[in-house]
Amino acid sequence: MSYLELSGLQKRYRDTVAVDDVSLSVEKGEAVALLGPSGCGKTTTLRMLAGLVDPDRGAIRLDGAEVTRLPAHKRNMGYVFQSYALFPHLSVARNVGFGLEERGVARAEIARRVAEALAMVRLSGLDQRRPRELSGGQQQRVALARSLVIRPSVLLLDESLSNLDAKLRDTMRHEIRSIQRSLGITTLFVTHDQVEALTMCDRIAVMHRGGIAQIGSPEDIYERPATRFVAEFVGRANALPATRDAEGRVVLWGERLPVAAPASGEFDLFVRPQRIRILPISEPVAESMMRVTGKVLRSVFVGDHVEVLVEGADSQIQVELQSGTALPQEGAEVALVWHARDTLPFPRETA
Ligand SMILES: Nc1ncnc2c1ncn2[C@@H]1O[C@H](COP(=O)(O)OP(=O)(O)OP(=O)(O)O)[C@@H](O)[C@H]1O
Ligand SMILES: [Mg+2]
CATH class of the missing domain: 2.40.50.100 (RNA polymerase II/Efflux pump adaptor protein, barrel-sandwich hybrid domain)
Known part of the structure; x- marks a missing residue:
């Protein structure tokens, strides 16, 4: 069994089937991209993993244990929202340390781990700033540090680079990928940007209308698209x-x-x-x-x-x-x- 297993996940909203029978196995330390057009069910899949949305059907297993109905705070998953969702009135340090405060970690330990997380995303020295005093890319790093500081079993990133300009996005892709690799952290990365999927992940799951159209290495997906949809969506043809x-x-x-x-x-x-x-x-x-x-x-x-x-x-x-x-x-x-x-x-x- 793989480290993270999604089997037969389904979620309906009234007459919309947002996610339809999604199954996916992710190995420990692996980075998998969920790639697909707007509305195909990427965020819903990620939210079910995080425990923010209840699936109608299917199961989620993490490290051998079923977590399908476990509340979000008991899953130890780091979630980076598309909008970063930083607390505007808190300093960078308090933003990053928030999850540890919630978990009742001792002050000195929080300070140490916050400093470590900020160093990892190269924001040391900015710990007393407020989010509005940071650039978009720096805010993105704070959001990332906030997720990493809890040492999550799984890191979930939802379109986290889409607000950045092209050059910064490229830099952040490489930085996140190298942090992910050096920590060996199991990651699911949602994007509708194929370059992001191709460059940041070990495998790509291409989603289409709530389901997975193809799962494979970036090269597989690009060179051997399984369906017309995949051939059209990934790369030009x-x-x-x-x-x-x-x-x-x-x-x-x-x-x-x-x-x-x-x-x-x-x-x-x-x-x-x-x-x-x-x-x-x-x-x-x-x-x-x-x-x-x-x-x-x-x-x-x-x-x-x-x-x-x-x-x-x-x-x-x-x-x-x-x-x-x-x-x-x-x-x-x-x-x-x-x-x-x-x-x-x-x-x-x-x-
Ligand atoms: N809370 C909700 N209530 C009703 N419908 C919803 C809800 N959340 C999502 N949906 C619908 O479910 C489908 C999948 O949405 P989802 O947010 O998962 O798509 P997505 O792949 O993340 O798209 P995007 O790239 O635009 O973020 C869409 O048709 C959406 O309108
Ligand atoms: Mg989305």
């Missing part, structure tokens, strides 16, 4: 309407491609923009490669890469090239080439 010929091979933009089509039904081919190369029409390529031809509609330099839009017989393909490559001429006829292994067929969505 072209979804290209394709057909099949009499032998069951894929046909795209009027060209037969060297891969088998799904046995039945309408489907789209998914290809990531950065897996496609642009070659002159005349350049020969191996028979095993996917190759279609089209016209460059647009070519834009975006700093760290070049975005090219190519129009073919019945759709358009986005290509992302490394910057440093020459901008393909708008209007030029070009060949788009990629590996069969970078092609994923998914059933067409009819809705």
Whole structure:
């Protein structure tokens, strides 16, 4: 059995099923991201874990013991809210020490552990400030320190970086990840930001409509998405309407491609923009490669890469090239080439 086990968790609000049959096993010291669009049930799942919401069905086990109906303060889980929820009238030190005061820890011990937690999040020296005297990133660190100071069995973070600017968010991602690793603290991290999920976690659980669409390593999720939803939600992808010929091979933009089509039904081919190369029409390529031809509609330099839009017989393909490559001429006829292994067929969505 894993350190933390969620089995068959369900939560309904009147006619909304917020969380539907969520099962997940988390190993001790592991960081797992719950990734999904707004309203898919991430926060509800986290709140059930923390003991802030009662599940209608299912069970939560922590370190072998069932905690499903245990009140929040007996679970020893650290919860960092999206809004940080700091006490505005208390100093940084009192904010951080709050959970220890509640638990009746002795003063000297509180002072020692607060200092230790503040050092961990690099806020030493700011302990007498009020939250309003801190930047967003510093407030976020206080919220984190407040959760860490109780030495939680599990750390729960709900979109805790979403209020920060892009650069600070990036720094905080690495800092939280390194604190999480060095303390070996089991962490569930809720986000709708895929970069956050990909960079901060050992495994990702992609949530969709209250359920888990796929659980796997960041690489699994990105390279081998199990469903169309996952392929669309994580990373960018072209979804290209394709057909099949009499032998069951894929046909795209009027060209037969060297891969088998799904046995039945309408489907789209998914290809990531950065897996496609642009070659002159005349350049020969191996028979095993996917190759279609089209016209460059647009070519834009975006700093760290070049975005090219190519129009073919019945759709358009986005290509992302490394910057440093020459901008393909708008209007030029070009060949788009990629590996069969970078092609994923998914059933067409009819809705
Ligand atoms: N207290 C509540 N009463 C009624 N419906 C609720 C309640 N809490 C959540 N819901 C509904 O349950 C669903 C899941 O909500 P949840 O907050 O878990 O989503 P989320 O994945 O965290 O979304 P976001 O990314 O926007 O924070 C939503 O449809 C939401 O409207
Ligand atoms: Mg939420």
